[in-house]
Amino acid sequence: MSSTLIPPSCGRAIAVRAGGLVEVVDVEGSQVGDLWAIDVADPRRWLSTSHTRDTLEQLFPRVGQSFVDQRYQPILELVADTSPGLHDMLFPACNPALYAREGSPQHPNCADNFVAAAGQAGVTLPAVPDPVNLFQNSAPDADGRIAVHAAITRPGDRVRLRALRDITLVLTACAVDFWPTNGERCTSLRLDQLDGDGN
Incomplete structure (x- = not known):
């Protein structure tokens, strides 16, 4: 097993071969992770939350189901989930405009962190796709309102994913620190690449 630590408010990219298993681990608890998967053979195809x-x-795959790309082809499978199971595929990545609106134009953000991490992996996209917001506690209310509450993950909670083709996987530790999203403080995530036995 190899591990990549994603420090608070930062992002990292790794290469995952088809069939490879990865785990996203919430190290301290209550930390959201923005996740992307981009096809290595055709970077114009990536995990699409809307598709x-x-x-x-x-609103979100169950264990054993897959995320798909813009052509409705599976790209990443949700294999296991030890967290409370609250995740989001509705919200975009936090970005400079969001923080500028709040009076913090220089605030770290997941959109810029995605661009930087993907770029270091040699991937440049025409736009920042909407991410899978792992551990984000923002299920719609009965009246349709979507409020973002503090993530309720515990230290060590994780999701396991299987790449269904060769991908570049990008993960950012969400940078929101003045809304409840991350328990009002940003912490680290860990990205583990497992061997063929899942260890």
Whole structure:
């Protein structure tokens, strides 16, 4: 197993071969992670949250189901989840405009962190796709309101994912520190690449 630590408010990219298993681990608890998967053979194809919702007709895959790309082809499978199971595929990555609106134009953000991490892996996209917001506690209310509450993950909670083709996987530790999203403080995530036995 190899591990990559994603420090608070930062991002990292790794290469994952088809069939490879990875785990996203919430190190201290209550930390959201923004996740992307980009096809190595054709970087114009990436994990699409909207197409995944359309395919599954639900807000998030269940264990054993897959995320798909813009052509409705599976790209990443959700293999296991030890967290409370609250995740989001509705919100975009936090970005400079969001923080400028709040009076913090120089604030770290997941959109810039994605661009930097993907760029270091040799990937440049025409736009920042909407991410999978792992551990984000923002399920819609009965009246349709979508409030973001503090993540309720515990230290060590994790999701396990299987790459269904060669991908560049990008993970950012969400930078929001003045809304409840990350328990009002940003901490680290860990990205573990597992061997063929899942260890």
